[in-house]
Structures are given as structure tokens and as C-alpha cells.
Amino acid sequence: MKIERTTLCCITSDSSCPVMQAEKALKGGATMIQLRRKSASGSELYEWSKSIQELCRAHNAIFIVNDRLDIALAANADGVHLGQEDLPADAAKKLLGKNKILGVSVSSVTEAEKAGRSGADYVGFGHIYPTASKQKSCRPVGPDSITEVVRALLLPVIAIGGITLDNVCEVINAGASGVAVISAVAEAPDPEKATSLLKQKMLSCLQ
Amino acid sequence: MVSNCKGFSSPEKQFPELVRRVTAHIPVIIQLREKHLNAKALYKLALTVKRHIHDKDSLLFINERFDIALASGADGVHFPEKSCPFGKALAVSPGMIAGKSTHSLKQALSAEADGAEYLIFGPVFETPLKKRYGPPMGLEKLDEICRHVSVPVYAIGGIVPRNSRQCIEHGAYGVAAMSVFHSSENLNRTLANFHAALEL
Numbered sequence: 374m375k376i377e378r379t380t381l382c383c384i385t386s387d388s389s390c391p392v393m394q395a396e397k398a399l400k401g402g403a404t405m406i407q408l409r410r411k412s413a414s415g416s417e418l419y420e421w422s423k424s425i426q427e428l429c430r431a432h433n434a435i436f437i438v439n440d441r442l443d444i445a446l447a448a449n450a451d452g453v454h455l456g457q458e459d460l461p462a463d464a465a466k467k468l469l470g471k472n473k474i475l476g477v478s479v480s481s482v483t484e485a486e487k488a489g490r491s492g493a494d495y496v497g498f499g500h501i502y503p504t505a506s507k508q509k510s511c512r513p514v515g516p517d518s519i520t521e522v523v524r525a526l527l528l529p530v531i532a533i534g535g536i537t538l539d540n541v542c543e544v545i546n547a548g549a550s551g552v553a554v555i556s557a558v559a560e561a562p563d564p565e566k567a568t569s570l571l572k573q574k575m576l577s578c579l580q
Numbered sequence: 581m582v583s584n585c586k587g588f589s590s591p592e593k594q595f596p597e598l599v600r601r602v603t604a605h606i607p608v609i610i611q612l613r614e615k616h617l618n619a620k621a622l623y624k625l626a627l628t629v630k631r632h633i634h635d636k637d638s639l640l641f642i643n644e645r646f647d648i649a650l651a652s653g654a655d656g657v658h659f660p661e662k663s664c665p666f667g668k669a670l671a672v673s674p675g676m677i678a679g680k681s682t683h684s685l686k687q688a689l690s691a692e693a694d695g696a697e698y699l700i701f702g703p704v705f706e707t708p709l710k711k712r713y714g715p716p717m718g719l720e721k722l723d724e725i726c727r728h729v730s731v732p733v734y735a736i737g738g739i740v741p742r743n744s745r746q747c748i749e750h751g752a753y754g755v756a757a758m759s760v761f762h763s764s765e766n767l768n769r770t771l772a773n774f775h776a777a778l779e780l
Contacts, residue, residue, distance in 0.1 A: 446647065448668070
């Protein structure tokens with residue numbers, strides 16, 4: 374599977390059932406779902422992964438598991454997304470193999486280049502704007518830094534952190550291959566509609 | 581030897597040192613069970629522990645995360661309750677020895693059927709760490725489990741050198757313990773007592 378330009382990745386939030394969240398996001402046009410729930414047991418993550426993978430296949434979308442490469446392998450997900458505190462990317466890529474997708478969270482050009490050398494298939498770059506979804510100790514990197522990372526890498530760059538309908542065009546125009554959102558979809562009153570609006574906006578700003 | 585690094589002030593140094601001391605005396609299976617650690621820290625700890633294993637008969641197992649077990653070159657993976665389904669995990673972790681924690685005959689039989697190569701059963705004796713599994717199940721229950729499965733069964737829960745012989749006499753292949761290794765006032769004597777009790 375390939376990371377398309379205008380990838381819209383919806384990451385599950387901790388607030389409700391991740392399968393329901395994935396279903397709504399996919400109906401709204403998400404092209405990638407990332408299952409992320411740090412507190413869940415291995416058996417829960419496995420069951421959710423099987424269901425979300427099935428939904429993603431039906432919608433021709435990519436399914437990625439956050440952190441848990443074991444679950445990604447057991448559930449035959451399309452890939453895994455690793456943060457800087459997860460299993461090192463090069464070790465993960467060896468286990469994952471060439472045909473699966475490895476995403477790595479980075480917040481600088483240096484980290485992005487290292488991820489590229491380690492076998493990442495895309496980088497999640499951020500956080501671009503201030504965000505309440507995750508506790509962050511550092512400052513937002515801002516949309517201009519996307520261009521720097523895109524120039525330094527041959528890989529797709531997916532921007533993350535505080536991305537909304539109002540700033541998504543700025544991010545896409547800076548060269549990002551796509552965006553990843555948590556709260557903008559998961560916490561919206563109508564997640565399906567929120568996804569759909571975001572998708573339309575992304576497509577419109579490329580024209 | 582089940583790990584409990586939370587009790588150490590600098591676990592990345594103290595636990596590998598404990599591994600070195602223990603494996604210099606008796607062969608053990610080291611089970612890294614550190615739920616509070618992120619995957620990067622667990623991976624690094626596994627690599628360090630592996631380097632500190634003194635003898636060639638001791639083995640390193642990682643709890644649940646077979647990806648980390650594979651990446652770090654550990655010998656096996658131990659699946660707790662509520663882990664990723666055993667059979668699915670085994671299918672994608674070639675060469676790993678895999679075992680499972682069980683707390684009843686039913687669980688033990690199903691784990692064996694799923695392909696577990698050994699079982700840990702308990703709590704056999706009283707233990708403050710595992711209160712959530714209810715009262716100790718005792719030696720009779722251990723005996724029953726061991727009679728019904730053909731894979732090795734390790735007894736866990738309140739294990740000390742003086743009761744480990746009883747576990748063997750009731751069918752256990754070995755014993756598993758956490759506290760006795762981590763809080764022993766005289767580790768060498770504890771290990772010598774285990775050595776004698778288990779006829780290692």
C-alpha cells in the first residue's frame with residue numbers, strides 16, 4: 374500500500390470505542406486509521422485491530438497500529454506507527470518486512486532523517502500547532518518547518534498536531550502529504566461530517 | 581525469576597547485576613515483566629539483561645511483547661491473561677518458546693491446546709503481590725493441573741526455597757518467583773537453598 378498525497382489519517386482517541394470512531398471516520402473519507410490506546414490490554418487491541426482492519430479494507434484505507442508492533446503483526450495490520458519512545462525503527466522494520474508500512478513520529482529534520490535511514494515509509498511530523506490531545510513539553514514546530522522536512526526527505530510527511538479546517542490548507546501547501554488528527558474528528562459533535570469537511574478542504578486547497 | 585524493576589533506584593544497572601549474580605549460582609528463566617516501561621526502555625533493558633546472563637542454561641523471556649522478544653534476541657515470550665490471542669501471536673513469532681499464565685484447570689487445558697510450551701500456575705501460596713487472583717489455590721490444585729497437562733508447569737505465588745520442594749513433589753516442573761529474588765537479605769544463601777530444594 375502507498376501513502377497517497379492528501380492522506381487523511383484519523384487517530385483514535387481514548388473517549389469512546391475505537392471501532393466506532395474508525396467506522397465514522399472511514400465513512401467521512403479518512404484514508405488511514407491509526408489505533409492508539411495506551412491503556413488497553415493486548416486482547417482488546419487485537420480484537421479492535423481485526424475489526425478496524427476489516428473496515429479499512431472495505432474502504433480501501435490503510436490500517437496502522439500505534440506502538441504495538443506485536444499486535445500489528447498478529448492482526449495482520451497494514452503497518453505500525455512508532456514514537457521516539459517505542460521500539461527503535463530499524464529493529465521494527467526488520468520484523469515488519471518490506472511490504473508493511475512503518476511510520477515514525479518526528480519533531481525535527483534530524484529525527485526525520487534518522488527515521489528515513491531506519492526504514493520508515495512515512496514520518497508523522499509535529500506538533501505543528503498547539504494541541505491539547507497529548508501533553509507536550511516542547512513548542513509547536515509551526516507550518517514553515519514542514520517544508521524543511523519535506524525538502525530533506527524523500528518520504529511522505531504527514532503533519533500532526535492542532536490541525537483543523539482553518540489551518541489544513543496551510544499545512545498541505547507547505548508540502549505535507551497529508552494530515553493526522555485526533556480531536557478534530559474524534560471529539561467533533563459529528564465525526565463523520567468533520568472528516569468529510571476536512572477531506573474536501575484538503576482536496577480543494579490542492580487545486 | 582520474574583522481574584520487578586520498580587523496586588530499584590536505578591533498575592537499568594541493578595536488575596542486570598541481579599541477573600548476573602543469580603545466573604552465576606543457578607540456571608533460571610528470567611521473565612521481564614515491566615508494564616510501566618515504554619517499548620524503547622524495555623528493549624534496551626532486554627539487551628542489557630541478555631549480556632548479563634552468566635550461564636548458557638538460563639533463558640530470557642519477555643512478557644507479552646513478542647516483538648520486543650524477537651528484536652532483542654530473547655529466547656521466548658510469556659503471555660499473561662488478557663494478552664493478544666496465543667495462537668495468533670505464535671503464528672508470527674517464529675522460533676520463540678511461548679508459555680502462558682493460568683489460574684485454573686480450564687485455562688491450563690486451553691493454553692496447552694493452543695500450543696503453550698510451558699505453563700505458570702498460581703497463586704499456589706499466599707502472596708501480597710497477586711491478591712487480585714483471590715486466595716491461594718494450594719498444592720492439591722497444583723497437583724491436579726500437573727496431572728492433566730503434559731507440558732511443564734511452573735508453580736508461582738509465595739514461592740520460597742522451603743516450599744519449592746513441595747511444589748515439585750506435587751508435579752511441578754519448576755517454580756517461579758519475584759519477591760524472593762528481589763528482596764532477599766542474603767541472596768547467596770537463598771540461591772543455595774533453592775539449589776538444594778530443587779536438586780539443581
